[in-house]
Amino acid sequence: MGWYSRRVFLQVSGVAAVGGLLSGRSSAEPRAAGGVPDGAFELLRRRWREVSAGTGFDAAREPYRSRLAEIGARAAAYRDAMEPGAGFLWRDQPFPSFVATPGRLRAMARAYVLPGTGVTGDATLAAAVATGVDHYRRRVYAAGAEPYGNWWHWRIGVPGKLLDAVLLIGPHLSDRRRDALRDAVDHFVPESVLDRYSDRSTGANRVDLCVVTLLRAMLTSDPGKAALAVSALSPVFPYVTEGDGFYQDGSFIQHTTVPYQGAYGVSLLSGVAKLLAVLRGTPWQVTDPHRQVVFDAVERSFAPFVHDGFCMDLVRGRGLSRAPYGDHERGREIAAAVLLLGDTASAAERARWRGIVKGWALRDTDLPMLAAAESTDLAFHARLAAILDDGAVPASAEPTGHRLLTMSARAVHRRPRWCAALSMASHRIGHYEHGNGENLRGWHTGSGMLYWWAEGHGAQYSDSFWTTVDPYRLPGTTVSTLRLPDGAGEGWGDTCPPGRWVGGATDGxxxxxxxxxxxxxSTMEAFKSWFFLDDAVVCLGAGITGADGVPVETIVDNRRTGALLTVDEREGWAHLDGHGGYVLLACPGLRTLREERTEPAPVTPPEQRPGPGRVTRSYATLWLDHGVDPVSASYAYVLLPGAGRAETRARATTGGWVRVLDNTARRQGVHVPSLGITAVNFWNGGATGALTASAPCAVLVREYGDGTATITVSDPRRTLDELTVTWHRPVAAVLLRSPNLTTATTGRALSLTFENLADRSGLAQTVTVRLG
Known part of the structure; x- marks a missing residue:
């Protein structure tokens, strides 16, 4: 038995009634002032307990009965092992213990309020939480103390967990201890942090600060704090054109330069969902009409990056380097937030979202969502189980089509049997993010990394990929092999290159x-293009130049697999069994390597790297060597996801299915007759094939079998006041114009003039015509 005696606690605290733990009101609760209706804060606290601890499941049924018993046993063990000392609350967690100690206190409080834990309503447990919170408050989180280290712990992480814990145990926290915690929170989280929407008070951080402020309001029934929490939330909602937040194209940015749906975005979505659920029907209900932006973000910003239940790594910032299967964990968190948000959404949105989440859960066979939820979130488990069992909720299939998010330099391409995603860097999006000792070797993730998944490949980048892959050979990238130090470049994503032409044109x-x-x-420079088709991605590179004194390489692929690799140099193709094929159109000799790679010794403390320890994984690497200090080197190859060996060989030996029109540092373009596609990235104005452009732009022409065609144009640099694109093809009439089209001339050729494309954030303009 630890420092606390169960008998002493029973003598001091008495026995709390179990009934009404989630909904009852105690006479010890402070009363609100300022004309707030009776019971308003009681409702807030009850709602919070339901959202925080979880509800909606039958504690007497499996798997909940066993899981609740485990939660209770762990909480009791924490209680019994508590041994408050000058430098710790638990001996194995010396102060400051910003994460573990507040986390254990909250876990104990949740066990106290949840049914069926074996310690439900146990006064000794609640008293231990109260004593533990006060001890931590006095030793670490004391009013007047100077914060050190990461600011996030002091303003969000620690107060969020401590306030959550004390709200769950209710009257077991004395007035004196409550007021002392109030003063500590007010010291570290003053109202001034919500005065301006800037710096560390934007996006997900702002939502978290609003949650902390609302919890602080509930602690002392402070209507002013509750009103502040709601009013301070409003700047999160509107679309932004720079910095942190949601963009109209679906991008979500945090830390100014990092696409972050898969970490900070999840926190924002979850936080907003909780706030809306807790505040609904209270005097502080969120009524800002711009809140619809967050509802729209479910399908505009989050769903595009969730594939078969996991969240793609290219929107996970430095978090991609954490524990294995973190992408599946983030996908599960997005699903949970979406279902909770659905409680305050329209009926139509709620119905769509349930179908989307059901589809994700059914397709995630690598780390099944329902089973994983059993050990992480019982309320979500209950919601998801109900949806999976409900035949009236149809499971949504994976969508098909292309999403190009120009403001975050990301693209996702979905076809019926495969999916690909592209991660780039630009003058506004960093090469990569590192910070807090994480992702120190993610240097080249923004150098055109091409992720792809065929059927059954949901764990390709999940199973220890980031700790075992060669960081200089990420698939799709072109890199200088110059050795870089861990954490090269500025931290927190401030590694933006100067290139402005990053983006493209898509018709969806x-x-x-x-x-x-x-x-x-590095001195390396390259012009890279990807043309996304039905069953292939045509990859072009040109103007590849470097003066680092080392070779420059383009990584055709680097698959985590031990599958058989076949290479036919004479016919120009390669195939990886069970994965896909590669057709070499115009390349230096293909280099290959089969190797076993073992995770290196951790570069961060072990407690920050949960997982099974050092592991070994097999890799098949295919790359092109452009030589030392190349000048205007180039490549052209085709990726065929999911293709068989015979299909790959047929593509290599059948000419004419794709024609490279141009592959230089001025223009890159292809023509695909079977699809009626002509597509050109104009790095400079000029002519390629049947297309001419007056300035740098991207053009995608698609001819249909009914005598019509679409011309899709964009300004990736976002600098053009005027652009003229000419298609040397007879056109009879313009059927559908785009907003920025000012002049259209038809006849023996089509000439289109657009104005003010710089104001379109790189978004494409599509014009529909009837062919002559």
């Missing part, structure tokens, strides 16, 4: 995407 089905790439801390 196919796409021409390009990146003017400048290497990280």
């Amino acid at each position: 089905v196919y796409a021409a995407v390009g990146q003017h790439l400048n290497g990280l801390e």
Whole structure:
């Protein structure tokens, strides 16, 4: 038995009634002032307990009965092992213990309020939480103390957990201890942090600060604090054109330069969902009409990056380097937030979202969502189980089509049997993010990394990929092999290259995407294009130049697999069994490597790297060597996800299915007759094939069998006041104009003039015509 005696606690605290723990009101609760209706804060606290601890499941049924018993046993063990000392609350967690100690206190409080834990309503447990919170408050989180280390712990992480814990145990926290915690929170989280929407008080951080402020309001029934929490939330909602937040194209940015749906975005979505659920029907209900932006973000910003239940790593910032299967964990968190948000959404949105989440859960076979939820979130488990069992909720299939998010330099291409995603860097989006000792070797994730998944590949980048892959050979990238130090470049995503031409044109089905790439801390420069088709991605590179005194390489692929690799140099193709094929159109000799790679010794403390320890994984690497200090080197190859060996060989030996029109540092373009597609990335104005452009732009032409065609144009640099694109093809009439089209001339050729494309944030303009 630890420092606390169960008998002493029973003598001091008495026995709390179990009934009404989630909904009852105690006479010891402070009363609100300022004309707030009776019971308003009681309702807030009850709602919070339901959202925080979880509800909606039958504690007497499995798997909840066993899981609740485990939660209770762990909480009791924490209680019994508590041994408050000058430098710790638990001996194995010396102060400051910003994460573990507040986390254990909250876990104990949740066990106290949840049914069926074996310690439900146990006064000794609640008293231990109260004593533990006060001890931590006095020793670490004391009013007047100077914060050190990461600011986030002091303003969000620690107060959020401590306030959550004391709200769950209710009257077991004395007035004196409550007021002392109030003063500590007010010291570290003054109202001034919500005065301006800038710096560390934007996006997900602002939502978290609003949650802390609302919890602080509930602690002392402070209507002013509750009103502040709601009013301070409003700047999160509107679309932004720079900095942190949601963009109209679906991008979500945090830390100014990092696409972050898969970490900070999840926190924002979850936090807003909790706030809306707790505040609904109270005097502080959120009524800001711009809140619809967050509802729209479910399908505009989050769903595009969730594939078969996991969240793609290219929107996870430095978090991609954490524990294995973190992408599946983030996908599960997005699903949970979406279902909770659905409680305050329209009926139509709620119905769609349930179908989307059901589809994710059914397709995530690598780390099944329902089973994983059993050990992490019982309330979500209950919601998800009900949806999976409900035949009236149809499971949504994976969508097909292309999403190009120009403001975050990301693209996602979905076809019926495969999916690909592209991660780039630009003058506004960093090469990568590192910070807090995390993701120190993610240097080249923004150098055109091409992720792809065929059927059954949901764990390709999940199972220890980031700790075992060669960081200089990420698939799809072109890199200088110059050795870089861990954490090269500025931290927190401030590694933006100068290139502005990053983006492309898409009609929603196919796409021409390009990146003017400048290497990280390197002289290397390259012009890279990807043309996304039905069953292939055509990859072009040109103007590849470097003066670092080392070779420059383009990584055709680097798959985590031990599958058989076949290479036919004479016919120009390669195939990886069970994965896909590669057709070499115009490349230096293909280099290959089969190797076993073992995770290196951790570069961060072990407690920050949960997982099974050092592991070994098999890799098949295919790359192109452009030589030392290349000048205007180039490549052209085709990726065929999911293709068989015979299909790959047929593509390599059958000419004419794709024609490279141009592959230089001025223009890159292809023609695909079977799809009626002509696509060109104009790095400079000029002519390629049947297309001419007056300035740098991206153009995608698609001819249909009914005598019509679409011309899709964009300004990836976002600098053009005027652009004229000419298609040397007879056109009879313009059927559908785009907003920025000012002049259209038809006849023996089509000439289109657009104005003010710089104001369109790189978004494409599509014009529909009837062919002559």
